[in-house]
Amino acid sequence: xxxxxxxxxxxxxxxxxxxxxxxxxxxxxxxxxxxxxxxxxxxxxxxxxxxxxxxxxxxxxxxxxxxxxxxxxxxxxxxxxxxxxxxxxxxxxxxxxxxxxxxxxxxxxxxxxxxxxxxxxxxxxxxxxxxxxxxxxxxxxxxxxxxxxxxxxxxxxxxxxxxxxxxxxxxxxxxxxxxxxxxxxxxxxxxxxxxxxxxxxxxxxxxxxxxxxxxxxxxxxxxxxxxxxxxxxxxxxxxxxxxxxxxxxxxxxxxxxxxxxxxxxxxxxxxxxxxxxxxxxxxxxxxxxxxxxxxxxxxxxxx
Amino acid sequence: xxxxxxxxxxxxxxxxxxxxxxxxxxxxxxxxxxxxxxxxxxxxxxxxxxxxxxxxxxxxxxxxxxxxxxxxxxxxxxxxxxxxxxxxxxxxxxxxxxxxxxxxxxxxxxxxxxxxxxxxxxxxxxxxxxxxxxxxxxxxxxxxxxxxxxxxxxxxxxxxxxxxxxxxxxxxxxxxxxxxxxxxxxxxxxxxxxxxxxxxxxxxxxxxxxxxxxxxxxxxxxxxxxxxxxxxxxxxxxxxxxxxxxxxxxxxxxxxxxxxxxxxxxxxxxxxxxxxxxxxxxxxxxxxxxxxxxxxxxxxxxxxxxxxxxxxxxxxxxxxxxxxxxxxxxxxxxxxxxxxxxxxxxxxxxxxxxxxxxxxxxxxxxxxxxxxxxxxxxxxxxxxxxxxxxxx
Numbered sequence: 001x002x003x004x005x006x007x008x009x010x011x012x013x014x015x016x017x018x019x020x021x022x023x024x025x026x027x028x029x030x031x032x033x034x035x036x037x038x039x040x041x042x043x044x045x046x047x048x049x050x051x052x053x054x055x056x057x058x059x060x061x062x063x064x065x066x067x068x069x070x071x072x073x074x075x076x077x078x079x080x081x082x083x084x085x086x087x088x089x090x091x092x093x094x095x096x097x098x099x100x101x102x103x104x105x106x107x108x109x110x111x112x113x114x115x116x117x118x119x120x121x122x123x124x125x126x127x128x129x130x131x132x133x134x135x136x137x138x139x140x141x142x143x144x145x146x147x148x149x150x151x152x153x154x155x156x157x158x159x160x161x162x163x164x165x166x167x168x169x170x171x172x173x174x175x176x177x178x179x180x181x182x183x184x185x186x187x188x189x190x191x192x193x194x195x196x197x198x199x200x201x202x203x204x205x206x207x208x209x210x211x212x213x214x215x216x217x218x219x220x221x222x223x224x225x226x227x228x229x230x231x232x233x234x235x236x237x238x239x240x241x242x243x244x245x246x247x248x249x250x251x252x253x254x255x256x257x258x259x260x261x262x263x264x265x266x267x268x269x270x271x272x273x274x275x276x277x278x279x280x281x282x283x284x285x286x287x288x289x290x291x292x293x294x295x296x297x298x299x300x301x302x303x
Numbered sequence: 304x305x306x307x308x309x310x311x312x313x314x315x316x317x318x319x320x321x322x323x324x325x326x327x328x329x330x331x332x333x334x335x336x337x338x339x340x341x342x343x344x345x346x347x348x349x350x351x352x353x354x355x356x357x358x359x360x361x362x363x364x365x366x367x368x369x370x371x372x373x374x375x376x377x378x379x380x381x382x383x384x385x386x387x388x389x390x391x392x393x394x395x396x397x398x399x400x401x402x403x404x405x406x407x408x409x410x411x412x413x414x415x416x417x418x419x420x421x422x423x424x425x426x427x428x429x430x431x432x433x434x435x436x437x438x439x440x441x442x443x444x445x446x447x448x449x450x451x452x453x454x455x456x457x458x459x460x461x462x463x464x465x466x467x468x469x470x471x472x473x474x475x476x477x478x479x480x481x482x483x484x485x486x487x488x489x490x491x492x493x494x495x496x497x498x499x500x501x502x503x504x505x506x507x508x509x510x511x512x513x514x515x516x517x518x519x520x521x522x523x524x525x526x527x528x529x530x531x532x533x534x535x536x537x538x539x540x541x542x543x544x545x546x547x548x549x550x551x552x553x554x555x556x557x558x559x560x561x562x563x564x565x566x567x568x569x570x571x572x573x574x575x576x577x578x579x580x581x582x583x584x585x586x587x588x589x590x591x592x593x594x595x596x597x598x599x600x601x602x603x604x605x606x607x608x609x610x611x612x613x614x615x616x617x618x619x620x621x622x623x624x625x626x627x628x629x630x631x632x633x634x635x636x637x638x639x640x641x642x643x644x645x646x647x648x649x650x651x652x653x654x655x656x657x658x659x660x661x662x663x664x665x666x667x668x669x670x671x672x673x674x675x676x677x678x679x680x681x682x683x684x685x686x687x688x689x690x691x692x693x694x695x
Contacts, residue, residue, distance in 0.1 A: 094579060109577045113570035113639035114563070122567055123578035125560045136561040136588075146506055163507060 022084075024049045024222040025070075025101070025191050030079035032065050032246075039065040041246040042079065047191060047222040052213060054237030054254070055226045058266050062246040063226050067195055070224070071103035072096035083191075102184035103193040106200075108176055112169030116161070117142075117149040119168050120183045152182045155219070156212045174205025181212055191222045198232050210236045230259050244269045312687055323517075325640070328684055329632050329648040332677065336652060340659035347659055350534035357532075358470060358607065360654030361541055362387075365600030366625035367632065367646035368549055369593045372556065374629055375565040376589055377572070377638025378434035382423065382441030383597040383625055388616030389445050390416045390598030392452040395459035395611040398466065405465040413598050419445060420594020424587035434590075446617045458612035461605045469544070469606040473537030482543065483529040487522045494518060541603065548599065553643050565589060569638030627674065628653050631681040652677065 023046035032040040040062045047053045057063050068074040070081065072093040081088040083099055090096045096103070110119050126145055127138035149164040158178040161171070168176060177197050184192050194213065198206040213236045216223050227233050233240055234254060242249045242265040249269040252261065340347040366383050373380045390412040397408035423441050427434045453459060461467065474482070494514060501508040532538045556562035564585045567575040576582045605611045615621075632649025634641025653674065660670045 093577065097579075109571070109574040111567045111570035111574050111639070114566060118563060118567070122563075122575070123580050125563060127560060136564075136585075137555065137559050139558055140560060140563065142558070143500060143504055143506060147504055150506070165507060 023047065024084060025224075026080075026082040026085075027066075027070070028080045028082065030066065030069060030076045030081075032062075032069060032074065032076050039246055040069075040076070040079075043243070043246070043248055045224075045241055045248055045251075047224050049190065049222045050217055050220045051238045052217050052223040052225050052236055054233040054240040055224055055243060056228070056230065056233055056240060056262060056266060057243035061243040061266075063243055064195070065246075066243065067103065067105075067193055067224075067226055070096070070101060070191075070193055071105075072101075073103075097187060097189075100188060100190040101193070102187055102189040102191070104177070104180045104184050104195060104197065106195045108180040110168050110176060110180060113167060115167050116153070116164040116171075116179055117146045119179055120149045120152060120164075120186055121145050122183070124187070148186075149182075152186050153178070156182055156215055158208065158212065160208070172205060173201050174208045177201070177205075177209050178212055181209075181216070185216065185219070185221060189221070191224070192216055193224045193226070195226050196228065197225070198227065198229060206232065230262060233262075234259060242266055242269075325633050325642065325645065326648065328681075329645060329652060332631070333648060333652050333655065336655045336659065340655070340662065344659060344662040346662055350531050352658065352662070353531050354535045354539070356651075356654055356658045357542065358539065359658060360650045361470070361545060362600050362604045362607065363621065363624045363628055363653060364647050364650035365545065365548075365603055366597050366621065367628035367650045368552060368643045369596035369600065370626055371629045371632075371634050371641055371643050371646045372552070372565065372589050372593050372596070373434065374569075374634050374636060375556065375638060375641055376568040376586060378427065378586065378589070379438065379626070379636075380420075380423070380434065380441075380590065380593050381438040381622060381626075382419070382445055383593065383600075384616050384622035385442050385445035385449065386416050386419050386594050387597040387601030387604065387621075388449040388611075388613070389419065389452065389601070391601035391605040391611045391616060392449045392459070394466070394602055394605050395461055396452055396454075398463045399459050399461060405463050409466070409602055412602055413595055416598020416601070417591050417595040420597075421587060421591035423594075424590025427590065428583035428586040442622070446613075449617060450613055453611065453613060457614075458610055460610050462609070466602070466606045467609060468540070470539070470541050470603060471606075472540040473532075473535075474540055474543070476533045476537055479529050479533055479538035482538065483525045487518070487525055490521060491518045545603075548596075549643050549647060552596065556643060561585065561588070566639055569635075569640070571639075624653050624674075625650075627678045627681075630685065631677055633681070633685075635685050636682065637685070649681075 025047040027043055027045040030040050030043040031038075043062070043066055045053070045055070045066075055063055055066070065074060069076045070090070072090045072095050075091060081090055083101075088095075088099050090099065090101070093103075111122065114122070126141045127135060128141050130138045146164055153161055153164060156178055158175065161175050161178060168179060171179065181192070181194070181197070197209050197213070201209060210232060213223060213225060217238075225233065225237055237254050239251055240254055240257065240262055241251045242262060244266060249265050252265075337348070346352055366387060370380050370383050393415050394408050394412040397403040397411060398405055403411075419441070423434075423437050426432060427437045450457065494517075495511075498508050498511065498514060529538060532542075556565060564575065564580045564582075567578070567580060568582055568585060572582055601616065604615060608615055628649035629641070629646045630636055630649065631652050632641070632645030632647070634645050634649075656673060656677065657670055660673065
């Protein structure tokens with residue numbers, strides 16, 4: 001396949017062949033143990049800007065653990081995270097946010113008693129002058145925040161969300177998801193992790209959320225989309241990574257594969273066909289390759 | 304749950320989500336109580352009785368406003384009456400026994416209240432003991448502290464003219480009217496300016512019609528209150544001071560990051576923490592602020608009763624009336640919803656009920672039972688409207 005050929009070529013050629021730039025976020029050899037249980041056994045994964053990378057896997061495959069490590073909620077025992085080739089030290093969710101990595105967990109972490117604007121700005125409210133007062137007592141710039149919130153919501157094209165003054169508790173599940181995503185991308189983020197964003201939603205609201213994910217791609221975010229739902233994954237992701245027994249069993253271009261192949265990989269760990277090794281080269285510019293050099297062609301885990 | 308009930312519940316939830324909707328239940332009960340006693344007791348709506356009604360409600364209102372701050376974060380403070388008692392006792396000892404100038408003594412009492420609140424908040428936030436338990440211990444301990452400060456007599460007189468003047472002064476009629484006009488003009492100017500700015504920024508706004516209606520109703524209420532109070536002893540100085548303090552607290556709880564974090568923590572503490580809000584420090588600050596406010600309530604009490612006695616603050620009725628007032632006013636016991644004005648209105652409900660039942664010659668038994676029913680109704684209303692998503 002041409003993608004495999006590109007995999008051994010120069011980085012730029014690889015980027016062109018995979019339809020995106022060089023990998024933005026590189027995950028290299030992430031390992032995590034919980035006591036005797038090995039949750040992650042050297043995970044390698046890339047996310048490119050302007051691309052949606054699906055992360056699928058059976059229950060217990062390690063998706064949540066990997067998400068938490070990228071989000072800074074858990075710490076990896078070994079392995080590295082690189083952002084545009086620079087190594088990240090992510091030891092807290094604040095550090096992840098500062099690096100531009102935002103995570104929307106399944107519980108959304110919204111305050112239902114506050115309105116959309118207040119939720120979007122929670123913890124990062126803008127205040128007017130009054131410098132003689134401590135920040136916590138300075139007047140909120142409510143109207144400016146409301147304007148920003150409207151722009152953020154408009155950018156996501158959530159047409160059903162007509163008022164940013166509505167209390168989040170009165171919104172539908174899809175609208176809440178939209179608010180949580182809007183908050184994630186408002187914070188100067190370049191990487192957005194979405195954890196089962198459609199799990200609790202009906203058909204129409206799922207479509208709405210998938211549209212939002214596509215708009216994230218248009219706005220050149222690197223999106224990692226974790227889901228059980230293969231239909232959603234195939235409808236929105238550019239590449240699909242299968243996690244199995246704590247390691248990446250393979251990465252596929254969505255247009256070059258089908259649900260059967262992915263399900264087989266989830267169940268049996270058959271390797272992917274993507275030229276994933278190309279991205280690998282870009283990440284390991286310092287030549288210090290942690291973990292397998294080409295996870296896409298790694299042998300299936302023993303089970 | 305059947306569909307009609309569900310629909311009713313969601314309508315109630317929407318009403319409570321509205322800015323003014325949260326005042327509707329308490330205003331309605333206040334109206335019913337005033338109409339009932341206004342008809343059955345000719346003395347109830349006289350200028351003199353309205354004056355006393357307001358003064359009687361002042362201490363409960365101040366304590367209710369104080370406890371609202373921690374109710375917003377989903378905590379409770381059972382020590383408010385005891386802390387205000389400590390503040391009052393300290394004030395009395397300093398002024399009456401030691402001859403300390405009143406302003407200094409007032410400052411000391413406020414500082415003591417803030418300190419006690421701070422200490423309780425620190426234990427709650429950093430040791431991780433529920434506020435119910437910590438402030439229950441505070442209730443007992445600070446009652447003891449109050450007794451210690453008051454000494455063996457258990458009561459001290461308060462004759463300082465400045466402190467007494469706090470609750471006995473009525474301002475001249477013309478000044479009362481001037482204040483009323485300024486208040487209405489200020490409110491109207493702020494509201495109209497905000498609306499104009501919102502229009503300039505292309506934000507959602509209210510039409511000018513309803514806005515003018517609201518200003519008109521507000522002006523009518525203020526004028527009626529001023530006229531009534533002027534017919535007896537003039538607008539009490541206390542009302543101006545208390546109004547100013549509560550307006551300041553309203554601003555702090557609604558228009559600053561601190562206030563927003565109170566609501567956020569009450570709504571979902573875990574979400575607030577993950578958003579980077581310093582939850583523990585906010586909790587400590589909230590309890591310290593409660594201590595400050597209720598110590599001020601103690602000063603008002605000392606001024607009004609012209610004495611500080613153990614029984615006026617300790618033992619329970621003041622505490623229960625204050626928390627009851629906050630909840631009757633519409634502040635949620637579950638956190639995240641309410642306002643200081645709700646507490647004021649709730650205190651007026653309790654005060655009016657007590658005053659009216661006294662006038663009609665009802666005994667303590669009837670008062671307690673009616674108060675219990677109203678409190679239960681308020682909490683039931685809170686539980687029913689506690690926003691679960693109606694679309695789920």
